[in-house]
Amino acid sequence: MNEFFNKDIISIKDFNKDQLEKIFSSTDKIMQLSPTERREICKGKTLGYLFYEPSTRTRLSFDSAMASVGGNSLGIADVSSSSTQKGESLADTVKIMSIYSDVLVLRHTLDGSSRFAAEVSEKPVINAGSGTEEHPTQAIQDLFTMKKEKKKIDGLKIGIVGDLKYGRTVYSLLYGLGNYDVDVRLISPESLRIRSDSVYEIKKKLDFTESTKLEDHIDDLDVLYVTRIQKERFPDEEEYLKVKGSYVVGLDLLKQMKDDSIIMHPLPRIDEISTDVDSTKNAKYFQQAEYGMHTRAALLGLTLNENGF
Amino acid sequence: MNEFFNKDIISIKDFNKDQLEKIFSSTDKIMQLSPTERREICKGKTLGYLFYEPSTRTRLSFDSAMASVGGNSLGIADVSSSSTQKGESLADTVKIMSIYSDVLVLRHTLDGSSRFAAEVSEKPVINAGSGTEEHPTQAIQDLFTMKKEKKKIDGLKIGIVGDLKYGRTVYSLLYGLGNYDVDVRLISPESLRIRSDSVYEIKKKLDFTESTKLEDHIDDLDVLYVTRIQKERFPDEEEYLKVKGSYVVGLDLLKQMKDDSIIMHPLPRIDEISTDVDSTKNAKYFQQAEYGMHTRAALLGLTLNENGF
Amino acid sequence: MNEFFNKDIISIKDFNKDQLEKIFSSTDKIMQLSPTERREICKGKTLGYLFYEPSTRTRLSFDSAMASVGGNSLGIADVSSSSTQKGESLADTVKIMSIYSDVLVLRHTLDGSSRFAAEVSEKPVINAGSGTEEHPTQAIQDLFTMKKEKKKIDGLKIGIVGDLKYGRTVYSLLYGLGNYDVDVRLISPESLRIRSDSVYEIKKKLDFTESTKLEDHIDDLDVLYVTRIQKERFPDEEEYLKVKGSYVVGLDLLKQMKDDSIIMHPLPRIDEISTDVDSTKNAKYFQQAEYGMHTRAALLGLTLNENGF
Numbered sequence: 001m002n003e004f005f006n007k008d009i010i011s012i013k014d015f016n017k018d019q020l021e022k023i024f025s026s027t028d029k030i031m032q033l034s035p036t037e038r039r040e041i042c043k044g045k046t047l048g049y050l051f052y053e054p055s056t057r058t059r060l061s062f063d064s065a066m067a068s069v070g071g072n073s074l075g076i077a078d079v080s081s082s083s084t085q086k087g088e089s090l091a092d093t094v095k096i097m098s099i100y101s102d103v104l105v106l107r108h109t110l111d112g113s114s115r116f117a118a119e120v121s122e123k124p125v126i127n128a129g130s131g132t133e134e135h136p137t138q139a140i141q142d143l144f145t146m147k148k149e150k151k152k153i154d155g156l157k158i159g160i161v162g163d164l165k166y167g168r169t170v171y172s173l174l175y176g177l178g179n180y181d182v183d184v185r186l187i188s189p190e191s192l193r194i195r196s197d198s199v200y201e202i203k204k205k206l207d208f209t210e211s212t213k214l215e216d217h218i219d220d221l222d223v224l225y226v227t228r229i230q231k232e233r234f235p236d237e238e239e240y241l242k243v244k245g246s247y248v249v250g251l252d253l254l255k256q257m258k259d260d261s262i263i264m265h266p267l268p269r270i271d272e273i274s275t276d277v278d279s280t281k282n283a284k285y286f287q288q289a290e291y292g293m294h295t296r297a298a299l300l301g302l303t304l305n306e307n308g309f
Numbered sequence: 310m311n312e313f314f315n316k317d318i319i320s321i322k323d324f325n326k327d328q329l330e331k332i333f334s335s336t337d338k339i340m341q342l343s344p345t346e347r348r349e350i351c352k353g354k355t356l357g358y359l360f361y362e363p364s365t366r367t368r369l370s371f372d373s374a375m376a377s378v379g380g381n382s383l384g385i386a387d388v389s390s391s392s393t394q395k396g397e398s399l400a401d402t403v404k405i406m407s408i409y410s411d412v413l414v415l416r417h418t419l420d421g422s423s424r425f426a427a428e429v430s431e432k433p434v435i436n437a438g439s440g441t442e443e444h445p446t447q448a449i450q451d452l453f454t455m456k457k458e459k460k461k462i463d464g465l466k467i468g469i470v471g472d473l474k475y476g477r478t479v480y481s482l483l484y485g486l487g488n489y490d491v492d493v494r495l496i497s498p499e500s501l502r503i504r505s506d507s508v509y510e511i512k513k514k515l516d517f518t519e520s521t522k523l524e525d526h527i528d529d530l531d532v533l534y535v536t537r538i539q540k541e542r543f544p545d546e547e548e549y550l551k552v553k554g555s556y557v558v559g560l561d562l563l564k565q566m567k568d569d570s571i572i573m574h575p576l577p578r579i580d581e582i583s584t585d586v587d588s589t590k591n592a593k594y595f596q597q598a599e600y601g602m603h604t605r606a607a608l609l610g611l612t613l614n615e616n617g618f
Numbered sequence: 619m620n621e622f623f624n625k626d627i628i629s630i631k632d633f634n635k636d637q638l639e640k641i642f643s644s645t646d647k648i649m650q651l652s653p654t655e656r657r658e659i660c661k662g663k664t665l666g667y668l669f670y671e672p673s674t675r676t677r678l679s680f681d682s683a684m685a686s687v688g689g690n691s692l693g694i695a696d697v698s699s700s701s702t703q704k705g706e707s708l709a710d711t712v713k714i715m716s717i718y719s720d721v722l723v724l725r726h727t728l729d730g731s732s733r734f735a736a737e738v739s740e741k742p743v744i745n746a747g748s749g750t751e752e753h754p755t756q757a758i759q760d761l762f763t764m765k766k767e768k769k770k771i772d773g774l775k776i777g778i779v780g781d782l783k784y785g786r787t788v789y790s791l792l793y794g795l796g797n798y799d800v801d802v803r804l805i806s807p808e809s810l811r812i813r814s815d816s817v818y819e820i821k822k823k824l825d826f827t828e829s830t831k832l833e834d835h836i837d838d839l840d841v842l843y844v845t846r847i848q849k850e851r852f853p854d855e856e857e858y859l860k861v862k863g864s865y866v867v868g869l870d871l872l873k874q875m876k877d878d879s880i881i882m883h884p885l886p887r888i889d890e891i892s893t894d895v896d897s898t899k900n901a902k903y904f905q906q907a908e909y910g911m912h913t914r915a916a917l918l919g920l921t922l923n924e925n926g927f
Binding site for chain 2: 653672679681682685686691885886887888904908911
Binding site: 046048072074075076082087088089091093095096097100101 | 577
């Protein structure tokens, strides 16, 4: 029996290195299957999604992942604006959706929502992003991308740049990286540093430095993980413009990077990375999106098959 | 040939007891099939839905039912806000959707809309709720739940409590119960009594009493069917609060009920039933939702297969 | 190898007569297949749609076409109001969707959008309507309808009536008709004549006359192609009412037409054609919608199968 069968995927913190590596090798396997073989994995199974916070991108990634393994998807893309929301509790909505489907995919604004949903659901729950910190499938996608593109995770020098305060992606990635021996540099404007209340927990498993200057690290990194900086996060526009300019990744900056370094981004990208970088061999953000589809397909396959695939 | 093949499902009034029992036994059969066998029933068939009144819950029930028998669904979840609505008539929209699908599922605010749609459609039409009275698939789901959980319908003492004026669910259920020998007690605030213009027709087939007091009946019922009371239905808030309190089903009330009585609710539930009732053996409302998926799957299978399944 | 394999479908101008005829014969073939055979054609393939301009009708036509050949569809029905639209470029959105699907279907307000999308997409792109002129799959559907219903296109006398200024359907149809030897009469109010900047290009391949009077042509036409006249296009209501009245196709007008003439309309129809015409043998607009589903299925099959089907 595979250990992921019928298990919830709530937090990246619940996964140890051994488990992550198993997911990676399952993803490798799924990528080598023919489309026909692949569609046998979740044939006839139904994914039910509940998005309390709309995220077309994540939803489509799950939808296409499920289609690729032969299953289908149904659900509510925007619960808050849907007719379902006649004051019904999360618990009731989850219970009903767990009747209609074999696995639930939940996106919610609140911390703890997925854990709670898993308790009331009869079917396994996959957290597609919740609260301030959790986005386990994105972290798995990101770690898998590093593994595939750099052939290892241990030993990597990883710069994470941009808005490190908001955005659960960075937190989940850091917790995931805590399973590896990596050298992490967090680079952000002062006002968008990682939240101090999370630092303590992350530091227990992972060492990192903090800095405001990308140029101090750029020539040394194996992985540059870029995140979006949203204008509305800044108290005044001047500070925004200053910051924005200094973190934009263009060909100039790329020239200072190691030849075999890779650039990642959880997408959507606005202008943090200029489009002329897209065609370079270092740009891996679209590849990362593709890996996300495959890692999600593997997770669905593991969750829904007692003996794996 | 099965008598439901290619037939519309417009009103619960069109079904006699014999037909209802056939649908119930088809549902029993479908629930015993393996997922693989089940997916053969409507393999490759397409359900087209047109919801002029959005109802995520009913739509998902049909969608998951169709998926479970191997078919797929497409359509318009909210016709009134869709681009289709450029002044196009119901007749034209129905004609087009009947080109794109093998069976149509229609939800509409107006009485008679489904009957009309069935006349212009080349494919069978299933009414997923229309006007003030009709919701035949909900009634079938409710009757099937009673049958399964109480092993019979004839002879049952059934209390229906809450808002009996608005909400087509109650009317369809009463017309459906008219095929059985049951003892029905309608319990509602004075202002939310069943509409007098419907009483005459229902009385032709079904005897019922009306009352405002749930406590007068509670110890005698086999089935307590609870419906939502919406605040906005009341002229003043004080009356609402008074009523609301007196009909809430909690553990106290449950203690007064017969040991083998069941509690039903069409859902969504707001606070008419307190959540501590959910884990009791009497609570059958989530089971009812599951039966709804199976009865709809059976109806789709009967409608789309000349020789049944 | 079939010449349409892995090719984009951007503009009807890219198709010559020979290619159109090949598509028509593939459509004929697909219509003769059993549902089971038909579902083998794109089995397990995924259509990804991106609608920057919502069009439920066109989207459902593609969705049902893809379902009929065994594939499935996913995507964004209204990109502009979706969460995807956090300032992401068309290029990035297209790149991501081309990861999630085997063929892209794009609808966009801007001219050239599909050509651009095809350049950045790794998968073939089908234009489902863009800018002022392009709607190639609608043109193919319209030409196929003429071919099927009149047994030929060459030699037909075709009247196109209504709003010829706005609405890309008419332009695509005219460019498509440019491959045939046809006698085309454009009939519209003065203010809704075909745009002068397009006349020059169309005239290179197709001869047509322009007129404001439908009655001058009505007894001579083989095909009457009716389009919707939108009130909001007129500077004052009086002119609108005058025009509207004179172009409505009713039984009176039909009596003046040749016995074997056909009436077409891209739908939705408001009141340009009165409903009592629907049941006449001349009315082919619903048939046209059905052909649209089949021509799209054929195009999907050709695009996705190296050796055709």
